[in-house]
Every structure is written in structure tokens, then in C-alpha cells.
Amino acid sequence: MTSTQEDQHGARSQRSQEADKPHRRKREKTYSCDECGKNFSGAGHLKAHKLIHSGIKAYSCELCGKSFTHAGSLKTHKLIHSGIKAYSCELCGKSFTQPQGLKSHQLSHSGIKAYSCELCGKSFKTVGHLYRHQRIHSGFKPYSCDQCGKTFSCSENLQLHQVVHTGIKPYSCDICGKTFRWLLSRNNHVRIHTKNDVYCCDQCGKLFVRYKDLERHMFTHTEERPYKCDLCDKAFKDPHSLKSHQQIHTRKKLYKCSYCEV
Incomplete structure (x- = not known):
């Protein structure tokens, strides 16, 4: 057999192997949830979702x-x-319990937010975060608490809320013993002790784990009240206090008890 014939034979053989491979095209999502409209490619996935x-x-x-x-x-x-936490970021060393957590975290280093909302223009790093955000515009809250009836747009927020009803605070600080309902709250608290990634007030030395909390605190060191109510003569140091005050004029009662109708 000549080299040309061998090449042709090899090419035909390779094509045959490719033809024998299973079809890898993504399956169409033909199964739809009649509760929330989410689509799935298989009946099993739909059943699990329901x-x-x-x-x-x-x-x-x-x-x-x-x-x-x-x-x-x-x-x-x-x-x-x-x-x-077996999954560690090569760029900053932060570790995660799941590979999905590491994958989502790595997007923060790229700075890329490829998914944007058509209604408000806000952009997100993952399509999952975009879908979660879009429920805000729709007002659709399919997840309800069986204890108090409060509804949520995503299951994660419902799960976080339900911890409140258990009264359990499983996460404790190894340094001072303070307990927390959520792991994130405990981790934020520990930063106060370690002084890692904290923001310090240059006026009084008080520490904060979030920059926006430091910004709000700084108003306590000034006598200026630049935020004035347009319905009365009252003035406030920060916009949050003004917003809370204005609810008095609108007579809106935004906060409802989880256990009764008050």
C-alpha cells in the first residue's frame, strides 16, 4: 500500500470513528415546570426540581x-x-469546600461581567446570578416559608430565612465564643479579632468588616446634617436615617411580624 493510500485509509478510519461516537449536541429543554416556568432537558430533572x-x-x-x-x-x-476546603484559588489562596465555589470565585479576579439585565442594565459574572436578579423585576416569589408564610424569589434566600425559626446558632467564634446563625456572619466577625481585611475609623479606631458600615459610622463624628426632609424641617446626618424618617410621612408600615399580623 502506498503512503497516499495509507493516508486515505487512515482518514476514512478516523471519520468512521467520529461517526461511531455518541451525538454530543445539547438536548433541548422540552420539560417545563408549571409552577415557575423553568425548563429542563429530562423528565427526571423536572421531577427533582418540583x-x-x-x-x-x-x-x-x-x-x-x-x-x-x-x-x-x-x-x-x-x-x-x-x-x-480542598479547592484553593491559585491567585489569592482562598479555599472552598466545593469546586463550584472556587469556579465562581475565580471570576472575581477576571473582572468580567458578561451577563447583563435587559431591564436595568446591571451586569453579572454568572448567568445564575443574572437569573436570580431578574426575579426582582418580575416580582415572582415561588418559595414560601411554611412557618410564617414569607415568600422569596430564590430557594437560597428561603433556606437562610428558615434558620431564624430554628433558633440554632451552630457557628461559633473560636476566640470569644460568640455564636452565629450563618457561616458568613461568623467569618465576618472573626475578621475583627484577626484585623484582616477590616476598615478602621481614623477618628476613634473602631473596626468594621464592610466599607459601607465605616462610611455610615463616619457621620457620627460630624455635626453636619446635609440630608433634609422635603416634607418637614428635620435634617439628618446620613441618607439611611432620612429614608427611615420619610416613611413616617408616607404612613407605610414596611416591617411585619413573622408570627402575627402586626
Whole structure:
């Protein structure tokens, strides 16, 4: 066989192998949830999704009492209690319990926000964050708390809210013993002790974990009240106080008790 024939034979063989490979084109999402309209490529995925709307959470964490609709979600949650963070960022060293957490974090270094909202123009790093944001415009809140009836636009916010009803504070500070309902709150608190990534007031030395909290605090060191109410003569040091005051004029009662109608 000549080299040309060998090449042709090899090319035909390669084409045959490619033809034998399974078709990798993405499946169409033909299964739609009649509760929220979300689409899925398979009936199994739709069935698993519908458990969210049922409110049934059969899988409970024995360490903190948090419950989940899927066994996989409980398994992922338990990694938080283990303290194992096997996925580390090569750029800053921050570690995560799940690969998805690392992948989302790495986008923060790129600065790229490729997904933008058509209604308000706000941009996001992931399509998931965009979808979550778009529910604000729709007003659609399909997730409700079975304890108080409060509704939420995403399941994550519902899960965070439900911890309030348990009264459990599983996350404690190793330095002072203070306990917290959420891991993020504990981690933010610890920064006060370690003085890592904190903001210090140059007037009194008070520390803050968020820059916007420092900005709000700085108003306490000035006598100026630049924020004036256009409905009365009252003036305030910061915009948040003015906004709270103006609710008196509108007679809106924005905060409702979770346990009664007051």
C-alpha cells in the first residue's frame, strides 16, 4: 500500500470513528415546570426540581438542623461542618469546600461581567446570578416559608430565612465564643479579632468588616446634617436615617411580624 493510500485509509478510519461516537449536541429543554416556568432537558430533572415547590425537605442535617429537599444538597452542606476546603484559588489562596465555589470565585479576579439585565442594565459574572436578579423585576416569589408564610424569589434566600425559626446558632467564634446563625456572619466577625481585611475609623479606631458600615459610622463624628426632609424641617446626618424618617410621612408600615399580623 502506498503512503497516499495509507493516508486515505487512515482518514476514512478516523471519520468512521467520529461517526461511531455518541451525538454530543445539547438536548433541548422540552420539560417545563408549571409552577415557575423553568425548563429542563429530562423528565427526571423536572421531577427533582418540583420537590422545591412541594416544600418537602426530607433530608436533615443532624449537626445544625437545616433541612434539604435532595440528599445531594445535604451531602454538599455537610462539607461546611467538616471544615475541609480542598479547592484553593491559585491567585489569592482562598479555599472552598466545593469546586463550584472556587469556579465562581475565580471570576472575581477576571473582572468580567458578561451577563447583563435587559431591564436595568446591571451586569453579572454568572448567568445564575443574572437569573436570580431578574426575579426582582418580575416580582415572582415561588418559595414560601411554611412557618410564617414569607415568600422569596430564590430557594437560597428561603433556606437562610428558615434558620431564624430554628433558633440554632451552630457557628461559633473560636476566640470569644460568640455564636452565629450563618457561616458568613461568623467569618465576618472573626475578621475583627484577626484585623484582616477590616476598615478602621481614623477618628476613634473602631473596626468594621464592610466599607459601607465605616462610611455610615463616619457621620457620627460630624455635626453636619446635609440630608433634609422635603416634607418637614428635620435634617439628618446620613441618607439611611432620612429614608427611615420619610416613611413616617408616607404612613407605610414596611416591617411585619413573622408570627402575627402586626
